Amino acid sequence: MSSAPSRSPLIDMVKGLACITIVWHHLAFYGPMSDIAQPLAPSLMAWLYDYGRMAVQVFLVVGGYLAAASLAPLGVARFDHAGNAIAKRFVRLVVPYAVALVLTVVVSALVRTWVAHPSVPDEPTLSQLLANALLLQDLVGEDALSAGVWYVAIDFQLFSLSVLVWAGVRALPGAWAHRHAANLARGLIVAGVAASLWFFNRIAGLDMWALYFFGAYGLGMLAYWAVRAPRAHGWLAAIVLLGGAALAIDYRGRVAVALVTALCLVFALRSERVRSLSGLSQWAPLVQLGQMSYSVFLVHFAVCLLANAVVGHLWPDSPAINALGMLLAFVLSLAAGRWLYLRVEQHVPSWSTALRWQAGLVGTGLLVALSNNWA
Template sequence: MRSAFIDNLKGVSCILIMLHHLAFYGPMSDVAMAVIPGVIDFFFVYGRMAVAVFLVIGGFLTGQKLFEQNVFAHKSVFQLIWHKYQRLVIPYLAAIILAIICSFIASQWMQHASISAMPEPEQLISHLFFLQNLLGYESLSAGLWYVAMDFQLFAVTALALFLIDTILPTHWSYQRTQLIGVLIVTLITLASLFIFNLDDSYDTTFLYFYVAYGLGILAARIAQTQSKMFLLFLLSDFLLFALYLDFRGRVLIAGVTAAVLCLSYQSWWVNSKIWMNPLAKLGRMSYSIFLVHFPISLVVSSIWVQLYPENPWLNVVGMVTAALLSLLVAIPFYQFIEKR
């Protein structure tokens, strides 16, 4: 299910993440803090939690794809992973080039920790294979780590389900094989929920983020069962117990998103015309916005440092300018790079 409703969720989340980065990285937000401290603090603390929504949606769409009957009979697991890689890598490489150019331009006008140095060959190669976080290399742009994580989560899930499909007896029914696959995904999700997501030392690995991605996968599978409400209630109990032991806002948002996606599956209201709005268009371009907004914001920040280094309200204007310009640049990026 790829619907305007999902695009609305992605549109809202994309805007929140963009505003989080504007609040987090500065330097405009450092100056604007003098006049809108509450707004900047809000996006600084809560904006990044919208990443959980993207992870759940990614898992939800992956669950629909990988739990199709005989999915590995139509395409090998390596074809599925390669197709995922191709969909991600071209706009990703274009974003890396844009990030390098914008970082160089920004470095001519300001000195700031958010500006990346010119990459070494090993760093570029690690980005090419979506492994920079695992190999300990600095990400060349704020949004690139998420793309790498999305690819790793998909690849690990696809390989796990393929191995299950391969090693189980061939005379087993599709339903029985699928049940084993769901159990494996559930175990990995629970391990992430109760162990890995509690330890920030794992936040460079897929194990830390699998709780949100796995919730999306399970929501997709639960949505197609006759016992949807019971299974959703059971999954919610595990989630609430984990939050009782150690409350995490990002996990709560992931759980709510998974429940909403599960309940929206084939529901009448999800096809309402109300979802056909500008947010849906932003949602469809969310990948492009995610990739271009940080490099564009860097250049705007470097200009504002030169022109308005101490004026708080003009730096608020600068932050708005950076956000709007990022959206404008994302339009041709989406049309001529991502869609192609």
């Protein structure tokens, strides 16, 4: 096995670019600023609206790459207990997530009374708040409290599924299973990728389950093992075969993006020349954005919602001012994401912290609903 790092500035640069794309996709998707500014750049707005969401596939592939690096870099489980690994992941995800949703609930309540636009979430219900706090909103048919939070639930499902696969292989009895645990686990991952890309990902009604997205996530795992392997030919062949067959069966742009992302990661991270480029100082802001991309992803909708409400309400007929408002919303989203990253995400969370913020989310939502009823 090579000594290639599991995490590099190049990975963070990729996440930073994907984060920028997602924020601008939501700025184009959720008006009214984008509706008013659209005549200034109709083609760009249309591209962001229709294709900006494809950046999620980049996050899925990178997520699988990092999961393989942390859970099973050699193909066998490196964690001691599946339950502990899953619980730690839940807590790390849910603390900044709950903080961001509290902010979104408050901002939505502030703008709901004076801005009539479909992008403003409705008043939350108790069942909706509980479902969102537990990452179950799509599974139980409740609306999300913020844009993009479905991804957090899917990430948790994918991570948990991966943990259970490796823990299950490790629990198999017999000396043969123990000797071949790495190959068995990797074989199951490859089979899961094939099942997802060739079957489950073609059923739109399954898009709230991990199996729908496991193809892209698993391609990221294969990319990690290709980077780590002395020779990458076998893993590259598997990635191309799995992705190429999926596109031949049913061409999907999201699968093409995931396939290209996985292949680019392998070629880039196996290239000493490319890896060295990512360390240049001029890329530092993009690397930093990648490191805090989760926090930016979580908090940007609340910031964009407030900017949309203010600018769209005060200047409803000025495309130029609304375009500037979109730019301002983007900059403020990065600032808010940095605050959330430094103050919340970087700190090691605990179950008590998670429960406190989940209770705060539910309580804030109920207070908003009660205050509206009293008004």
